Amino acid sequence: xxxxxxxxxRKGLWLARxxxxxxxxxxxxxxxxxxxxxxxxxxxxxxxxxxxxxIQYGHWGPTVMWSDDLGASWQETDRGAIRFPExxxxxxxxxxxxxxxxxxxxDVVWAGCEPHSLWRSTDGGCTFDLMRGLHxxxxxxTWEPGGGxxxxxxxxxxxxxxxxxxxxxxxxxxxxxxxGQQWEPRNRGITVTFGPDPLPEYGQCVHKVAVxxxxxxxxxxxxxxxxxxxxxxxxxxxxxxDGLPADFGFPIVSSPHAPGTVWVIPxxxxxxxxxxxxxxxxxxxxxAGGSWTELGEGLPDGNWSAVMRDAFxxxxxxxxxxYFGTRDxxxxxxxxxxxxxxxxxDHLPDVLTVRAARLP
Amino acid sequence: MTVQVLLxxxxxALTGGAKxxxxxxxxxxxxxxxxxxxxxxPLLGRRIRDxxxxxxxxxxxxxDGDDVRxxxxxxxxxxxxxxVHVLPSVAGGC
Numbered sequence: 348x349x350x351x352x353x354x355x356x357r358k359g360l361w362l363a364r365x366x367x368x369x370x371x372x373x374x375x376x377x378x379x380x381x382x383x384x385x386x387x388x389x390x391x392x393x394x395x396x397x398x399x400x401x402i403q404y405g406h407w408g409p410t411v412m413w414s415d416d417l418g419a420s421w422q423e424t425d426r427g428a429i430r431f432p433e434x435x436x437x438x439x440x441x442x443x444x445x446x447x448x449x450x451x452x453x454d455v456v457w458a459g460c461e462p463h464s465l466w467r468s469t470d471g472g473c474t475f476d477l478m479r480g481l482h483x484x485x486x487x488x489t490w491e492p493g494g495g496x497x498x499x500x501x502x503x504x505x506x507x508x509x510x511x512x513x514x515x516x517x518x519x520x521x522x523x524x525x526x527g528q529q530w531e532p533r534n535r536g537i538t539v540t541f542g543p544d545p546l547p548e549y550g551q552c553v554h555k556v557a558v559x560x561x562x563x564x565x566x567x568x569x570x571x572x573x574x575x576x577x578x579x580x581x582x583x584x585x586x587x588x589d590g591l592p593a594d595f596g597f598p599i600v601s602s603p604h605a606p607g608t609v610w611v612i613p614x615x616x617x618x619x620x621x622x623x624x625x626x627x628x629x630x631x632x633x634x635a636g637g638s639w640t641e642l643g644e645g646l647p648d649g650n651w652s653a654v655m656r657d658a659f660x661x662x663x664x665x666x667x668x669x670y671f672g673t674r675d676x677x678x679x680x681x682x683x684x685x686x687x688x689x690x691x692x693d694h695l696p697d698v699l700t701v702r703a704a705r706l707p
Numbered sequence: 708m709t710v711q712v713l714l715x716x717x718x719x720a721l722t723g724g725a726k727x728x729x730x731x732x733x734x735x736x737x738x739x740x741x742x743x744x745x746x747x748x749p750l751l752g753r754r755i756r757d758x759x760x761x762x763x764x765x766x767x768x769x770x771d772g773d774d775v776r777x778x779x780x781x782x783x784x785x786x787x788x789x790x791v792h793v794l795p796s797v798a799g800g801c
Contacts, residue, residue: 406765406795407718407754425749430758438757 348705350662351417352670352691353398354678355384355700360400362418363691369668369682372691378418381405386657388445389704390471392453396706399456399472401442409439411458413472417706429458429466429475435482437462443498444657445472449506459499463490463515467527480528481513481521486549490518493552493571500656501556505563512556512566512581519551520568520581533581540572540617554597555656559635561606567636569599569611569656576636587636592623598659602667602684607635610642610661610669610685612654621651629669629685645688646679655699662703672698708732708787710740714751715794721751737770738781740791755793765798 352363352372361376379402386401395415403409411428412421431437444459458466458475464482466475481487481499490497493516501514509526519534532549539551552571559565564580567587573594575584588594593613602608610631614620622628627650629642652675662668669685672678676695679688712728719726730747732739738760745752756762760781768775769792775783785791 404754406763406798408757408763410753423750425753427753427758433758436759438759438761 348707350668351389351396351704351706352678352680353387353389353700353702353704354672354692354695354698355387355400356672356676356696356698357383358696360384360387360398360418361692361695362398363678363680369662369664369680372680374692375418378414379412379421383441383699385699386442386445386458387700387702388447388456388472389702390447390456391704391706392447392450393471396704397471399445399447401445401458401460403441409441411442411445411472411475424473428468428473429460431464432477435477437464441496441498443500444502446502446504447472448504451506452504455504457502457504457511459502459513461492461496461498463487463497463499463518465499465502465511465513465527478527480523481530484521484530486518486532489550490515491550493517501553503556503558505558507563510563510580512558514553514556514568516554516571517550517552519549519553520556520566521549522581533577534584535582536577536584536586537568537570537575538573555599557599557601557609559606560602560604560608565606565635567599567601567609569596571595571617574599574611574636587632590639591630592628592641595620596654597656598654598671600659600661600669603661603663604665604667605633608633608667608684609636610659612659612671614653620653622653625649625651627652627673629671629681629688631685642681642685642688644686645681645690650675652677655697657700658698660701660703663705668703670701670703672701674698708735710785710787710789710791712740712744713790713792717795718751718754718793721754722748732785735784735786736781737768737775737779737783737785737791740785741781765796767794767796768792769794 350365354361359377383403388399390397441461446457448455456468456472465478503512652673659671669681678691
């Protein structure tokens with residue numbers, strides 16, 4: 348059994364492997380050198396695991412590439428895996444999220460993109476169809492781009508139903524109960540600080556959403572100020588930020604096995620996107636945000652970097668492994684749910700995304 | 708008519724290593740030329756233009772030495788025997 352960690356950066360992809368139950372890692376790369384890799388997916392449903400990468404050539408545009416030999420070679424669709432239909436007048440700017448669906452939907456892969464759009468592939472990521480229901484939503488023209496661009500950056504298909512949850516900066520949380528045809532905003536209780544109405548129906552800058560292990564109706568959101576929980580599939584949200592050193596940040600990760608367990612990595616504020624006091628720390632809750640414990644063994648002080656929204660993930664080991672990368676090119680791993688961390692790689696370009704998977 | 712398209716080395720991997728291509732467009736504009744180029748080399752065409760048909764922001768195209776952004780854009784006339792350079796712009800950053 349090999350653990351694989353895919354690390355997408357501003358200038359390429361690196362792959363870390365562990366053959367000793369995550370005690371040590373070897374890193375190889377760069378793959379896709381000089382291409383921004385803002386989204387990665389590891390599709391383990393296939394006979395040969397497929398790496399998916401949402402890439403951006405500096406000059407030559409964005410697309411999705413894939414590798415069925417763990418990075419030794421890469422393919423792309425001639426006309427582009429993701430192409431806005433002609434009638435939209437839009438052009439793909441960046442792929443922000445690549446999400447293989449469940450084993451029961453073996454060739455389905457979801458993509459969240461900039462400009463705000465959701466895409467679905469039924470051929471393993473070679474070609475995608477625009478989900479018109481979200482694209483044609485009457486709110487869409489008023490979704491604003493955040494500082495990083497206006498994008499669907501989080502896609503959460505429910506493995507047991509036709510529910511699909513997305514999060515956007517800005518726009519907020521939208522949910523479809525019919526596989527992506529019809530959508531409604533579900534942001535009640537999530538606050539904004541950048542508009543006159545602190546509780547709008549939509550338009551929030553939700554940075555990341557995660558689903559609790561206990562069931563699909565419990566969600567967690569790291570917002571642009573505020574950490575929230577919903578117990579009714581996004582219908583209402585309540586703050587769970589009490590006890591955190593700061594309520595700003597980008598990623599939020601939930602345990603795949605333990606209900607109520609969730610992690611965040613706070614930053615001071617939107618105007619100070621650095622760890623509080625320069626101490627890079629992970630915060631863990633075991634009670635669905637009721638209380639938080641700071642985790643820092645193996646993590647540095649004097650760190651003035653940040654962790655981006657997709658640069659923090661968990662694996663599916665019984666004892667969950669955590670992985671995150673920083674904008675100063677360091678990647679940390681924990682094999683014990685955050686109790687201790689070790690450095691996997693450093694001096695990489697800005698880490699934009701990480702994904703962990705177990706390979707047979 | 709035949710137009711010679713000159714490519715930077717970084718794009719030659721998409722044309723089997725060729726940096727010079729003889730292309731026979733169906734019309735007499737740059738858009739016609741790029742359409743013909745894309746039909747023959749779809750990946751190359753996509754590096755030059757996005758799906759709306761627009762030349763990408765950081766790609767420069769010169770027809771007989773003139774930057775088409777200051778000519779007619781995609782409507783720039785392309786004559787028989789013309790030389791069309793495709794080059795990455797100086798955009799870089801870190």
